Amino acid sequence: MDSRKNISKFSIGTQLTMLGRNPDEQSGFVNPPLYKGSTVIYKTLEDIELKRNRFHYGTCGTPTIANLEDAWTQLTGAAGTVLSPSGLGSVALALWSLTKVGDHILMPDTIYRPSRVFCDGFLAKFGVQTSYYDPLIGYDIEALVKNNTTVIFMESPGSQTMEIQDIPAIVQVAKKYGIKTILDNTWATPIFFNAHAHGIDISVEAGTKYLGGHSDILLGLASANEECWPALRATYDAIAMLPGADDCILALRGLRTMxxxxxxxxxxxxxxxxxxxxxxxxxxxxxxxxxxxxxxxxxxxxxxxxxxxxxxxxxxxxxxxxxxxxxxxxxxxxxxxxxxxxxxxxxxxxxxxxxxxxxxxxxxxxxxxxxxxxxxxxxxxxxxxxxxxxxxxx
Missing domain, CATH: 3.90.1150.10 (Aspartate Aminotransferase, domain 1)
Structure with missing residues (x-):
């Protein structure tokens, strides 16, 4: 972000032109540079032992990736953001971060079908049980909560059939039982629905869609609130499922006109x-x-x-x-x-x-x-x- 300005006072269209770039650190150039690489050089033994560089290896990200992460964090009002090579990748990151063997999760019956396949196949193999619910259930989702329910997932509107969920009602039930919430917010984007302001713990988005905007990238984003951010970041660091820097540059370009x-x-x-x-x-x-x-x-x-x-x-x-x-x-x-x-x-x-x-x-x-x-x-x-x-x- 351009550190010369407090941009929160501006309208969303103006903010999108400013996020994820800082001409003062870019030799005056308007757009951020493209960083591609694996190896990071340290000047001293102490530096490498303490990993003093922000990016101690390529799997930890690059300034290009960080520019997009920082921009999305500010846009969503989150504590932090991690990226992945696809929207489904970010769904997986969010679910991995909040589940363990023996857990039960609730998914809307209208969920994006690859997310359903991931739950019924991959998560089931590792001992996570998934139950599907009517997306219009609202407060009545309380009847489906089990002692081992750890996540309620939402997608609003529903994939294909466009049902809108009562997100505040479901969040209220989740908080009552200490259950974490995830929302696939790809349809509305943070511009038309503020997920974290509505109490969502982790919001995921297929940046492939409106952020990229030109059908030439695959990208996922997952943003988390203060409570869930450490778990999300730890999962990301453990897997190193980062996107390519070229796609992040294209996403930053798409951000300007989104x-x-x-x-x-x-x-x-x-x-x-x-x-x-x-x-x-x-x-x-x-x-x-x-x-x-x-x-x-x-x-x-x-x-x-x-x-x-x-x-x-x-x-x-x-x-x-x-x-x-x-x-x-x-x-x-x-x-x-x-x-x-x-x-x-x-x-x-x-x-x-x-x-x-x-x-x-x-x-x-x-x-x-x-x-x-x-x-x-x-x-x-x-x-x-x-x-x-x-x-x-x-």
């Missing part, structure tokens, strides 16, 4: 979702900012904005052949599994086979839509042509 891109994605997504609500091909729109989306009132209460990701349910009359006609020939939208980049994406999903605590009762095909930075009229036109193909017989 607010602008988020606001643009929010505006376009709301306009497109409202347009889709009027299309006869659409049975339902699942967007947290819209009435009818599960948890919409909680979104209005707790969030300051929405991003460019939402889902729709097609009319149940359409068959797979019709869906293929639509999706195989899109001109602007592409089919891809990420989101948060500059390009618009559309992918079908069906969560019926892997939800265990809730039932997915929709019979129409579900589509997850990521709204990028293309012109909104081009997006509407591409979908209009897609719907024509969807309705085409044969």
């Amino acid at each position: 607010h602008l891109r988020l606001k643009e994605a929010e505006k376009k997504a709301i306009e497109l979702a409202a347009w889709l609500q009027k299309c006869p091909e659409i049975e339902k729109v699942l967007h947290p900012a819209f009435e009818g989306c599960p948890g919409h009132e909680l979104w209005k209460r707790d969030f300051t904005g929405s991003s460019g990701l939402f889902s729709v349910i097609l009319n149940k009359k359409y068959c797979k052949k019709s869906l293929s006609n639509m999706l195989d020939n899109m001109s602007v939208f592409s089919m891809g599994l990420s989101w948060g980049g500059f390009e618009s994406l559309i992918v079908p999903f069906n969560c019926q086979s892997y939800r265990t605590a809730t039932d997915w009762l929709e019979t129409g095909y579900a589509l997850r839509i990521q709204v990028g930075l293309e012109d909104i009229n081009d997006l509407k036109h591409d979908l209009t042509l897609g719907f024509e193909r969807l309705n085409r017989e044969g």
Whole structure:
């Protein structure tokens, strides 16, 4: 951070232009330099014995990595941040930091599927039991708490189906029993939801998405409050699961425009979702900012904005052949599994086979839509042509 200024007095857009850089230490250059390396040189025997350098080896990080860590810590209001090579990596770091053999954790049934696979496979192998809960459970999650429950994990909105959780209620229950909380805050980012201010112990984020913003990096971030920061940092140091410095430089670049891109994605997504609500091909729109989306009132209460990701349910009359006609020939939208980049994406999903605590009762095909930075009229036109193909017989 630029040490010449107390930047907390500025608005978020201004802060993002200042975080993670200090021209006074960079020979006056605006952007921080790229540090890549493994070996760190010491001047004296005493220095190396006491490990006096901030970075005594490359696995401890570099000034480039530290710039991003420091920027994210200030943005989130955390005690500290560690990075990883992916969003899933940061989910793993957070869970490793707060669990041990014999523990029980609670995960929402709408969780990002790779996080579910990690819990059911890797954590289970090491004696950590996972139970899944209805994301709309709120205070009633208390009934699921066991004597060995150590973590309640949240993801709001839910992956694919967009349910908003009552985070303050769940945090209140967790604190009552001394349980730690983790939130996957990738959809909202710290710009639209302040996780630590809402009592979350560790907040994780896929920087691959809106922080990077250009679909060219893989990156995860985990920020912790004062109580959980030592455990998170110790886990990180033990594993040395750090990202590449090149990706951190790209993330710092993305940080400068993240607010602008988020606001643009929010505006376009709301306009497109409202347009889709009027299309006869659409049975339902699942967007947290819209009435009818599960948890919409909680979104209005707790969030300051929405991003460019939402889902729709097609009319149940359409068959797979019709869906293929639509999706195989899109001109602007592409089919891809990420989101948060500059390009618009559309992918079908069906969560019926892997939800265990809730039932997915929709019979129409579900589509997850990521709204990028293309012109909104081009997006509407591409979908209009897609719907024509969807309705085409044969």
